[in-house]
Amino acid sequence: MGESRVLSRAEALQLEPGWRHACHVLLCAPCPGRLRGRVPLRHAVLMQMRFDGLLGFPGGFVEPRDGSLEAGLSRELREELGPGAAALSLAEGDYLGARCAETPRRLVAHFYAKRLSLEQLRALENGAPRAEEHGLEVLGLVRVPLHTLRDGVRGLPTFLSNRFAGCAREQLLEALRVLRLVPEAELRRADAASRKRL
Ligand code: GTP
Ligand code: MN
Numbered sequence: 412m413g414e415s416r417v418l419s420r421a422e423a424l425q426l427e428p429g430w431r432h433a434c435h436v437l438l439c440a441p442c443p444g445r446l447r448g449r450v451p452l453r454h455a456v457l458m459q460m461r462f463d464g465l466l467g468f469p470g471g472f473v474e475p476r477d478g479s480l481e482a483g484l485s486r487e488l489r490e491e492l493g494p495g496a497a498a499l500s501l502a503e504g505d506y507l508g509a510r511c512a513e514t515p516r517r518l519v520a521h522f523y524a525k526r527l528s529l530e531q532l533r534a535l536e537n538g539a540p541r542a543e544e545h546g547l548e549v550l551g552l553v554r555v556p557l558h559t560l561r562d563g564v565r566g567l568p569t570f571l572s573n574r575f576a577g578c579a580r581e582q583l584l585e586a587l588r589v590l591r592l593v594p595e596a597e598l599r600r601a602d603a604a605s606r607k608r609l
């Protein structure tokens with residue numbers, strides 16, 4: 412996706428029919444563990460390695476037959492995460508925002524976030540290999556490292572140096588900030604450190 416522009420849900424829903432709509436979601440859970448007994452993991456945040464080698468969030472295109480954004484998202488989550496995703500019940504209250512881009516084609520990316528218990532998130536991870544799209548659209552779920560190690564590079568900055576689908580990188584940074592999953596100053600440093608290495 413080229414340059415993306417932030418817009419409201421209402422604005423996005425009023426765009427002409429030539430625009431396609433996609434919905435993706437950040438699923439997270441508090442994660443009390445410490446790496447090497449020292450570095451706090453803070454939260455488990457799920458992304459996926461996609462068939463195209465890019466990282467992205469679970470979700471996908473909303474189709475006309477879906478009837479609503481949330482119904483489209485729920486269908487995509489069942490396809491990509493398996494039947495266990497049916498319990499997620501994403502709603503308008505979980506909406507974080509939308510971004511649109513003209514290139515490569517007109518696409519509005521709607522973004523959601525949902526907090527789960529660690530048990531719920533682990534159940535999804537365990538069920539994901541049985542999803543119909545496992546090994547096809549989705550090559551595997553990954554947890555996002557939220558910590559930055561002492562060298563200031565490994566951890567979140569290195570993760571952010573990967574390539575992402577659409578505006579998934581912007582969505583990730585925005586959600587980590589808004590949901591307060593990473594302290595803001597640390598997030599800015601991680602973003603800057605990753606850009607130096609791009
Ligand atoms: P198909 O069923 O094969 O069409 O895939 P899908 O419906 O699962 O669609 P996909 O998840 O690939 O997303 C649809 C569009 O959004 C594509 O243009 C992607 O490049 C883009 N995209 C994919 N993942 C993300 C993401 O995490 N965030 C954003 N903003 N865009 C994404
Ligand atoms: Mn899909």
Ligand code: MN
Binds near residue numbers: 469470472487491548
């Ligand atoms: Mn998808």
Ligand code: MN
Binds near residue numbers: 471472487
């Ligand atoms: Mn699809």
Ligand code: MN
Binds near residue numbers: 548
């Ligand atoms: Mn598909």
